[in-house]
Amino acid sequence: MSWRPKLVALDVDGTLVDGMNVMSPAVRETVRGIRDSGIETVITTGRAIPGVLNTAALLDFDDAYAIASNGAIVFTYNPVEILNLVTFDASEAVRRVLENVPDALVAVEDIGVGYRLNQPFPEGEINGKMTVESVESLIAEPVTRVVIRAPDHSQEEFARLVDDLGLTDTNYYIGYTAWLDLAPEGVSKASGLTYLCDRLGIDAADVLAVGDGNNDVEMLKWAGRGVAMGHGPAALLEVADAVTGTIDEDGLVTELQRYL
Numbered sequence: 277m278s279w280r281p282k283l284v285a286l287d288v289d290g291t292l293v294d295g296m297n298v299m300s301p302a303v304r305e306t307v308r309g310i311r312d313s314g315i316e317t318v319i320t321t322g323r324a325i326p327g328v329l330n331t332a333a334l335l336d337f338d339d340a341y342a343i344a345s346n347g348a349i350v351f352t353y354n355p356v357e358i359l360n361l362v363t364f365d366a367s368e369a370v371r372r373v374l375e376n377v378p379d380a381l382v383a384v385e386d387i388g389v390g391y392r393l394n395q396p397f398p399e400g401e402i403n404g405k406m407t408v409e410s411v412e413s414l415i416a417e418p419v420t421r422v423v424i425r426a427p428d429h430s431q432e433e434f435a436r437l438v439d440d441l442g443l444t445d446t447n448y449y450i451g452y453t454a455w456l457d458l459a460p461e462g463v464s465k466a467s468g469l470t471y472l473c474d475r476l477g478i479d480a481a482d483v484l485a486v487g488d489g490n491n492d493v494e495m496l497k498w499a500g501r502g503v504a505m506g507h508g509p510a511a512l513l514e515v516a517d518a519v520t521g522t523i524d525e526d527g528l529v530t531e532l533q534r535y536l
Contacts, residue, residue: 287487288321299334306529322346326404347468348420363418364460381425422458429454449491466498
């Protein structure tokens with residue numbers, strides 16, 4: 277390809293690492309090669325800041341830009357310096373979900389620290405410091421992100437339930453499990469990248485974005501070249517400019533090798 281990106285935006289789970297948070301040596305070497313070649317390389321994820329820093333450590337990255345919480349936080353590391361932060365009142369949305377799924381687990385981001393939550397989540401699903409509080413305490417103030425998890429429900433029934441709630445004033449994403457991410461309306465990985473690229477003087481046309489989930493749809497549509505991992509959902513594959521291999525096939529490596 278004659279086109280070469282000026283910035284590469286990379287999703288984490290299912291793109292950089294597998295479900296066990298393992299990054300293959302080929303992915304690590306190739307992503308480091310992209311950055312060493314002079315292309316701005318930005319971790320762009322639904323994870324909170326501690327989760328981003330965990331991935332950065334796997335790459336041995338420092339002194340870089342990142343986007344966390346599905347676009348609600350844009351920051352640099354290390355040390356962490358927040359450049360842009362968007363919060364919202366999630367109280368009504370959380371109450372509506374809990375009315376229908378009273379046993380759901382709820383977590384709100386404790387910026388730069390970890391999460392405040394009503395009950396412990398399954399081990400390894402979220403990271404950072406965990407503090408247990410009441411739901412009313414969690415939603416008393418505006419937050420950047422809310423995670424709602426229903427381990428005893430299937431993804432399909434949880435997705436149907438959430439769709440029926442009509443959360444029109446909130447941006448939300450349903451994960452591969454019974455997992456719901458609530459975000460400020462209008463905030464996505466694409467909005468976070470827009471802020472960052474405006475700051476860096478980079479056009480969307482010069483951005484390569486790679487992801488595998490429903491929360492990557494806006495990002496892939498926005499970027500000059502949006503690439504979906506092969507195991508991604510149909511909604512993502514439909515908007516992608518190209519589809520690469522799955523995480524087990526090191527699909528990210530296949531795409532990035534084009535520019536090395």
